[in-house]
Amino acid sequence: MSKAPIYLDWAATTPILPEVAQLIQETAIAYPGNPSSIHTLGKEAKEKLELERSKLATLLGVDSSEILFTSGGSEANSIIFQHFLQKRSSIEIVRTSIEHPIISGFDRVAKDFGHRLCTVPVDKRGVIDLNKLNELLSTKTALVSIIGVHNITGAIEPIEEIVKIVRGFEDSRGGRKIHIHCDMVQAFGKTPLKLGALGIDSAAFGAHKFQGPRGVGFLWHKGSVVPLSTGGGQEQGVRPGTEDVASITAMVLAAEIAIKNHEDLNSRLWQYRKILIDGLQALNATIISHPTEGVPGILYVSCPPVPSEVWVRSLSDCGIYISAGSACSSSKRKKAGVSPLGISDTLGFSTLRISMGAATQDSDITQFLHTMKELQSTLTPRENR
């Protein structure tokens, strides 16, 4: 098929905006100095860096001293987790059962350090069980980590209610602070985000999820944290290394555009989501994401009996790019990452994550559904049709 490629994997990464890519080059040339140098070129670079930090802070409604530039969302999350893991006394960490692997990857280390991990379950759409969260909080709870938007189902977690519960609990134990961290990598540009008003303590972001450059992101946090590595003292000593002024500047532009456009985009994506759901249900697909809640651009479905990878490969051959949602082990017919949702092995074997963004057009959705229909008749064994 020689049609233009149809990219429906925006939750994995997003295409960089041309003006953002252009800005990287322009800034890199215009600011050749190292922001830590004391000469004029260095000072100019430093001023530019701080200007961008301040623009970003204004966008998010926070103080610019609370923003640390990082290599991306993973590093931003890691800084917070490593900070708590290094606590000498045993603590309890509460996190959801659907955290991104960067968060769940700390489980073993936490246990090695003698900390206790408590898991808050989610419902079949991926939304946290608030009652269970309340039950899990204890006098030893030091960190609550919640994914802002689930990267698989697109579910938006009720951060305000979570904050209310956690802060309420703090009061009951004499006001001793619990740190609330949010992995906001999938949330940025998809939900209205006034960080300062949320009542949380830290949040992680990655630019490539909102059409910015790869390899750059930021951590918003209050208070001090232990650095991941040592070096030249940049970014308050927490994230040493010469700052990439060009990528940071480009990220801030991408952030401005994403925030400016997000309402219009969402209303368009809700329409596409409706078409997708109707079209996929006509193909006997099961819709796992909530049909009318969550972020509109991420839809998680299951199209049995064809395995996820077979769908992904076949669609890819037709120039349509989506994600399986999580890795498949066909021999066991089980998937990592979907079991917390309580979906059956049969459904889990055939899941697909379709994710859309600013460049998605209605013709992409029509073509996707048409191709799914065509493929279904070739890929499905007769007795399963």
Add this chain to the structure above:
Amino acid sequence: MDITYLLKVGELNLKGSNLKFFEKKLRANIKKSLKGIPSELRQSQKRLILRINESHRDQVEKILSQTFGLVSFTPMVMVKKDPQSIETAVCDLVSKLSSQELEGTFKVAARRVDKSYPQTSYEIACDLGGVILDTFPKTTVNVRKPDWVLSIEIRNEVYIYIQETKAPGGLPVGTAGRGLLLLSGGIDSPVAGYLMGKRGLKLESIYFHTYPYTSDEAKEKVVTLGKRLSPWLGGMKLHIIPFTDIQHKLAASEHPRFSTILMRMAMMKIAEKLGEQRDLSALITGEALSQVASQTVESINCTNRSVDIPVLRPLIGMDKIEIITIARAIDTYDVSILPYDDCCSLFAPKHPVIHPKYDELAEAYEDLNLGDLLDKALEARETLDL
């Protein structure tokens, strides 16, 4: 600097009048494997003498350790048949051992093939043992369990060596005819290929690719397995058969419970056809009795009877642990367990027939009328030289 190796052949020595055929093949195989490496290979009585430059040592030793027909190889010194030259060479060789070895125990193993040499094997061993004890006083003799053995062979020339490295034994590849290995990407089939290569069979291999149900990564995995196996076999062709159309037809069968065995029958048929085209006289599979439903004796009866060509199953009586041990030894295990599972379980019946009856299977197979599709798949094959 050059190194001279003494190469020992094993089972070949049991061969009678056709010994020369086996020896010639072994020499040809070694020369082919050493292609591009300057070397000199000659036969001296029942030994092979190989000379190479030391810079190629690691590469050559890897090749020799994968050459069927050889039981061992060792760097050696070659000297004239006079006692003084022998003593000098022995002391020189022993002096290169580590200080730890020189404080350990040794024995001398002497072999006098040239009966005109004035000393017996026993006398040679005693004399050289004495020389070693005098020159390296920290070492002691232990003839039962020595730390190292100095070997000396008196032939047309005198060969002296210390450490022998084991080679795989067996028969030179190509002395037992040509066969076709059904290579799947799992643990068993590479081991089956290795074992048949060891019995002297020259192999080509066949893999059935069911894209998009199996990924290109799964195909690459089979290619990697073939590449790991190839040095043992003196090179190997891999024929990749596009199997998707046949799989679709099989999926439409009226007998879903038979689908796995019907699929295997179709694969055997294609392999048989390829065997005819490529002058390959046997099929080799990695089947082990009752490992899975399609490997019960009744299932094997069905797949076996679907072809007229002999099917060799070298793993038939082995258990999985034994197979894995060999797979690790030949360096295929870590590739076989890579997680590129195929998704053909989509077509696997929920309740596969475990004890099928051949007549029923044959009828179901005939109903599928696969003839043209098999030929088309064979024609569309991709062949790689590994």
